[in-house]
Amino acid sequence: MRDSWEIRLGGSGGQGLITGGIILAEAAILEGKQAVQSQSYGPESRGGSSKAEVIISKESIDYMKVRAADLLLVMSPEAAKKYVDDVKEEGIIILDSTYVKDCEPKKGKVYKVDISRIARQDVGREVVANIVALGVIVGLTGVVSREALEKAILARVPKGTEEMNKKALAAGFQAIKSAVSAA
Amino acid sequence: MNVTSINARLMQGNQACAEGAIYAGARFYAGYPITPSTEIAEVLAERLPQVGGKFIQMEDEIASMAAIVGASLTGAKSMTATSGPGFSLKQENLGYAVLSEVPCVVVNVQRLGPSTGGPTAPSQGDIMQARWGTHGDHPIIAVSPSSVQECFELTVKAFNLSERFRIPVLMMLDEVIGHMRERIVIPAPGELDIFERKTPEVAPSQYVPYEPQDDSLVPPMANFGEGYRYHVTGLLHDDTGFPSNSPAVMGAHQDRLHEKIRRGLNEIIMVEEAETEDADVLLVAFGCMARSAARAVKEARAKGQKVGMLRLITIWPFPEEALRQLAEKVKAIIVPEMNLGQVVDVVKSAVEGKVPVYGICQADGEIIPPERILEKIEEVL
Amino acid sequence: MFAEIEQYFRTERLPHIWCPGCTNGIIVKSIVEAIQKAGLDQDKTVIVSGIGCSSRATGYLNFNTLHTTHGRALAFATGVKLANPELNVFVITGDGDCTSIGGNHFIHSARRNMDLNVILFNNNIYGMTGGQYSPMSPSGAKATTAPYGNIERPFDICNLAIASGATYVARGNSFNTRQLTDIIYNGIANKGFSFVEAIASCPVYYGRKNKLGNAADMLKWQRDNCITKEAADRLPPEKKQGKIVTGILHHEPAPEYTTEYQKIIDKFQGGEES
Numbered sequence: 001m002r003d004s005w006e007i008r009l010g011g012s013g014g015q016g017l018i019t020g021g022i023i024l025a026e027a028a029i030l031e032g033k034q035a036v037q038s039q040s041y042g043p044e045s046r047g048g049s050s051k052a053e054v055i056i057s058k059e060s061i062d063y064m065k066v067r068a069a070d071l072l073l074v075m076s077p078e079a080a081k082k083y084v085d086d087v088k089e090e091g092i093i094i095l096d097s098t099y100v101k102d103c104e105p106k107k108g109k110v111y112k113v114d115i116s117r118i119a120r121q122d123v124g125r126e127v128v129a130n131i132v133a134l135g136v137i138v139g140l141t142g143v144v145s146r147e148a149l150e151k152a153i154l155a156r157v158p159k160g161t162e163e164m165n166k167k168a169l170a171a172g173f174q175a176i177k178s179a180v181s182a183a
Numbered sequence: 184m185n186v187t188s189i190n191a192r193l194m195q196g197n198q199a200c201a202e203g204a205i206y207a208g209a210r211f212y213a214g215y216p217i218t219p220s221t222e223i224a225e226v227l228a229e230r231l232p233q234v235g236g237k238f239i240q241m242e243d244e245i246a247s248m249a250a251i252v253g254a255s256l257t258g259a260k261s262m263t264a265t266s267g268p269g270f271s272l273k274q275e276n277l278g279y280a281v282l283s284e285v286p287c288v289v290v291n292v293q294r295l296g297p298s299t300g301g302p303t304a305p306s307q308g309d310i311m312q313a314r315w316g317t318h319g320d321h322p323i324i325a326v327s328p329s330s331v332q333e334c335f336e337l338t339v340k341a342f343n344l345s346e347r348f349r350i351p352v353l354m355m356l357d358e359v360i361g362h363m364r365e366r367i368v369i370p371a372p373g374e375l376d377i378f379e380r381k382t383p384e385v386a387p388s389q390y391v392p393y394e395p396q397d398d399s400l401v402p403p404m405a406n407f408g409e410g411y412r413y414h415v416t417g418l419l420h421d422d423t424g425f426p427s428n429s430p431a432v433m434g435a436h437q438d439r440l441h442e443k444i445r446r447g448l449n450e451i452i453m454v455e456e457a458e459t460e461d462a463d464v465l466l467v468a469f470g471c472m473a474r475s476a477a478r479a480v481k482e483a484r485a486k487g488q489k490v491g492m493l494r495l496i497t498i499w500p501f502p503e504e505a506l507r508q509l510a511e512k513v514k515a516i517i518v519p520e521m522n523l524g525q526v527v528d529v530v531k532s533a534v535e536g537k538v539p540v541y542g543i544c545q546a547d548g549e550i551i552p553p554e555r556i557l558e559k560i561e562e563v564l
Numbered sequence: 565m566f567a568e569i570e571q572y573f574r575t576e577r578l579p580h581i582w583c584p585g586c587t588n589g590i591i592v593k594s595i596v597e598a599i600q601k602a603g604l605d606q607d608k609t610v611i612v613s614g615i616g617c618s619s620r621a622t623g624y625l626n627f628n629t630l631h632t633t634h635g636r637a638l639a640f641a642t643g644v645k646l647a648n649p650e651l652n653v654f655v656i657t658g659d660g661d662c663t664s665i666g667g668n669h670f671i672h673s674a675r676r677n678m679d680l681n682v683i684l685f686n687n688n689i690y691g692m693t694g695g696q697y698s699p700m701s702p703s704g705a706k707a708t709t710a711p712y713g714n715i716e717r718p719f720d721i722c723n724l725a726i727a728s729g730a731t732y733v734a735r736g737n738s739f740n741t742r743q744l745t746d747i748i749y750n751g752i753a754n755k756g757f758s759f760v761e762a763i764a765s766c767p768v769y770y771g772r773k774n775k776l777g778n779a780a781d782m783l784k785w786q787r788d789n790c791i792t793k794e795a796a797d798r799l800p801p802e803k804k805q806g807k808i809v810t811g812i813l814h815h816e817p818a819p820e821y822t823t824e825y826q827k828i829i830d831k832f833q834g835g836e837e838s
Contacts, residue, residue, distance in 0.1 A: 063478035242672035246639035253643025416631035
């Protein structure tokens with residue numbers, strides 16, 4: 001793994017991206033790494049635009065905000081428009097193609113994954129789209145180990161939803177595997 | 184795995200502040216909901232009864248400040264938390280606590296002002312209010328953490344200073360530090376020093392409540408309900424605690440309040456220096472801005488520019504001495520702060536024209552990024 | 565007479581600052597007698613006051629006393645009582661202090677029902693600042709800030725206390741001290757928010773401005789214009805017109821705040837997980 005990842009997760013309120021960011025940071029800490037998670041709140045907790053940022057590093061982290069992202073995940077057209085240019089030249093962009101269409105980023109390596117549809121149809125509930133997304137991110141980058149991620153997810157999700165979340169995670173890993181081999 | 188890594192976890196700054204209070208022995212919290220400090224109240228509403236402490240949501244900010252002073256007089260380490268508009272309302276009874284020398288900790292998670300301003304927008308705009316918010320001449324202690332770990336540890340320290348010097352201590356967070364989550368290692372019990380307030384050693388009949396017993400000029404404090412019947416007032420008073428309008432008594436009271444803090448400066452002043460040994464340019468920063476400045480130092484050094492930082496952990500009393508010493512060595516000072524010029528003017532006055540001092544001042548609800556500091560460094564070098 | 569209650573006073577602080585003819589001292593004596601009658605431990609009793617003439621009483625009383633900021637006595641007292649429910653907590657306040665600047669604390673303290681004993685000294689005026697009208701100055705009354713007569717309507721503070729949820733509400737005056745002592749004593753027995761309005765007279769500012777005669781005349785006025793609740797209950801409405809009803813006006817016990825909080829502690833103390 002590289003020494004440091006600056007990750008930005010953008011979408012709509014209610015898509016669980018802040019929780020996703022927290023889980024990713026917790027997974028990093030479980031592995032003994034440093035992590036900082038910050039967020040911006042829209043006035044609406046549902047439906048407005050939402051952004052979570054996570055920095056994961058082997059070293060201590062000084063500046064806590066993501067400048068140009070190493071990895072950007074966008075799950076809404078508004079977020080795509082807003083954040084797609086703030087990515088490093090060699091950065092990674094993951095588009096949730098369920099909602100983000102007609103977006104052709106000028107830089108970065110782009111992966112289009114049908115994240116929300118997979119959550120809805122393959123796992124059974126769209127509310128776990130954030131967990132599918134974490135599977136996609138970690139499957140692609142290895143920013144944290146799958147074991148640490150699963151542990152962090154299970155510690156955070158409501159009791160009784162563990163199996164569904166595991167299924168969502170597995171679906172995410174599978175989806176990115178297919179996307180990479182198709183590319 | 185050793186003990187510390189077992190205790191490592193992701194935590195929000197506001198939560199770390201609340202947990203630090205519990206660790207310090209806080210057993211009373213009164214507050215009023217206000218963004219972006221509310222998590223502190225929420226955590227303590229749940230945590231305090233678990234340790235036998237008390238939480239109360241008061242009818243307003245003024246009452247919250249009053250209630251913690253009342254609680255502290257019974258011996259309970261007490262805290263409240265707020266943000267801009269609430270901090271304005273606290274000023275009345277904050278002054279009361281200063282004058283009557285009742286220990287307490289007041290957290291201000293700074294947001295963009297004035298007035299309702301920007302409730303979720305970070306700011307460092309209450310620095311001067313922390314110093315002079317309540318009326319009249321008065322000393323104050325204000326500290327500002329730059330990390331989640333420090334939210335915890337500095338809250339413990341804030342309680343210690345408050346109990347030690349019998350003065351309210353202001354924890355000046357900002358929205359960035361209060362809301363971000365990062366790795367924290369919760370100290371084991373006993374790992375951090377905890378100071379317990381000095382109580383009288385004499386019998387009640389011999390107790391003179393405001394008479395200092397040593398050079399610290401901080402008198403021992405009796406808890407209400409323990410047989411030491413004495414009077415507490417917001418009027419200037421003599422050592423017995425009873426009011427007086429004699430100029431000699433009123434002047435002496437004011438002088439002692441200031442002098443006890445002056446004598447404690449070695450314990451109170453906390454700063455951190457980074458890369459200052461050979462620095463040509465010194466950044467002076469605090470709170471979340473110290474994180475941006477730390478990155479700027481790193482990137483400037485990578486370009487071969489000699490830049491260092493003085494991080495202010497204690498803001499009031501202002502660390503003038505540390506700054507003066509550095510001013511002897513550097514060629515310029517830059518103060519990046521999320522307000523339109525508060526600390527920068529204090530820095531200017533402290534260095535008395537020895538070196539040029541530049542502010543990077545911004546009050547738009549965004550943290551000032553390292554790029555802007557780096558630009559300024561290019562400009563002054 | 566004084567010898568029996570002398571232990572409750574800081575005699576070295578006397579004489580007090582109140583003007584000749586002011587009845588604050590009479591009311592303070594009733595408070596002290598009620599404390600004595602209730603057998604409260606002097607070392608476990610805290611008296612809190614705000615700002616104003618009556619609030620200066622704390623300086624003369626031999627307890628842990630807390631003279632706070634204007635209007636805030638109840639909020640300070642709330643902190644004292646909740647932090648240490650073992651303490652008997654009294655609040656001495658005036659009509660300006662309690663019902664104007666402290667009005668919000670008053671209604672919420674009544675609603676919360678913490679075991680506090682509140683005695684409001686109602687002299688219908690701001691005395692300490694020299695005679696301005698208060699929220700309890702009668703309509704038409706003159707004051708330095710109402711030179712043409714007060715056009716505002718006064719609070720019926722006892723009704724406000726009842727409406728806000730106080731579990732014990734009583735009114736007395738400084739003429740009938742036996743009754744006043746009794747209603748304060750009964751308030752101590754109520755485990756909850758107990759409120760007593762004590763009618764005081766201020767001959768120097770309120771009396772002089774409104775041509776009410778000397779101190780004795782003002783006490784006579786209290787005697788002639790107050791009727792007990794028992795008497796009032798027997799009178800037809802037209803005979804009650806303009807009379808001030810005294811005695812216990814309301815007593816309806818309810819769960820007390822610190823007792824309820826202790827139940828939470830008992831249930832959750834030792835729980836580690838946050």
